[in-house]
Amino acid sequence: MKRILLSAFFLAGLAAAQVKMDELKTPNGQSPNSDTNVTIKGSQIWIFYHAPSVRGRKIFGGAGALQPDGSIWRLGADYATILHTDADLDLGGVSVPKGDYALYADLDEGKWKLIVNKKLMSGTRHIWGINRDGSSTDDPATEVGRAPMTMGKPGSPVETLKITLSGTGGNKGKLLVEFENVTASVPFTVKKTGPKR
Numbered sequence: 001m002k003r004i005l006l007s008a009f010f011l012a013g014l015a016a017a018q019v020k021m022d023e024l025k026t027p028n029g030q031s032p033n034s035d036t037n038v039t040i041k042g043s044q045i046w047i048f049y050h051a052p053s054v055r056g057r058k059i060f061g062g063a064g065a066l067q068p069d070g071s072i073w074r075l076g077a078d079y080a081t082i083l084h085t086d087a088d089l090d091l092g093g094v095s096v097p098k099g100d101y102a103l104y105a106d107l108d109e110g111k112w113k114l115i116v117n118k119k120l121m122s123g124t125r126h127i128w129g130i131n132r133d134g135s136s137t138d139d140p141a142t143e144v145g146r147a148p149m150t151m152g153k154p155g156s157p158v159e160t161l162k163i164t165l166s167g168t169g170g171n172k173g174k175l176l177v178e179f180e181n182v183t184a185s186v187p188f189t190v191k192k193t194g195p196k197r
Contacts, residue, residue, distance in 0.1 A: 019100040024048050024079050024126060030055075031077035038165040040173050040190045043087035047103070047175070049076035051161040059180040061110065072115070072136035073105045074129025075177065076161060080104070080137060081129070083116065091116060091175075092147025092186035102127065104138045105177070105184070106146060112184045113146040114175070149177075149184040157181055 024033070028050065037046035058065050067073045075081040080102040089096040096116055104115040119142040121127060127137045161179040168174050171190040176183065 019082050028078055036163050036165045038167055038173055040167050041171050043190050045085045047083050047163055049081040049163055050078040052077040053160045054180050060182050069107055069109045071107050072138050073107055075103050075105050080127050088191040090189040094145035094147045096144055112149040114149055114186050115146050116144040118142045147186050149186050152183040154178055154183050
């Protein structure tokens with residue numbers, strides 16, 4: 001019985017443990033370590049990702065694209081892109097409890113959806129953004145939800161992936177993705193927490 005209780009406490013501790021940015025860093029100079037953060041109503045929200053560059057390649061849309069329409073993109077390179085939030089969020093209509101999540105994008109024929117997934121680890125290691133065969137590590141069974149993104153085009157091509165979190169007033173913010181010839185954004189709201197009982 002004691003062993004069962006200790007195991008339960010250990011697993012609960014793992015579930016509550018915050019992902020550490022240092023554990024996600026790689027020495028890959030072609031897709032450097034990058035992060036963005038914002039504090040809204042006293043709650044910190046950050047995203048850690050690896051930022052690939054275009055380097056003369058066709059990234060999105062049409063024949064020969066590195067990320068074809070309809071594919072699931074890891075929203076960066078190397079390890080899966082990680083979202084941490086100190087507060088519960090409404091992310092484009094998806095209810096996201098405070099904690100850590102992997103982010104992906106469903107490139108649904110140019111109408112992107114941001115995927116929020118609870119799965120962060122493969123055994124004792126952080127999950128890579130893709131499997132060895134090139135398929136996505138996104139598992140629909142562990143998804144929190146998919147939020148539609150507002151699509152646009154940058155004023156000029158964006159050579160290196162940029163993800164930005166920003167406050168837009170009060171308890172609201174925006175997540176913006178810019179890369180190659182695409183911008184995609186989703187609004188979010190930091191939910192108010194009631195008094196503890």
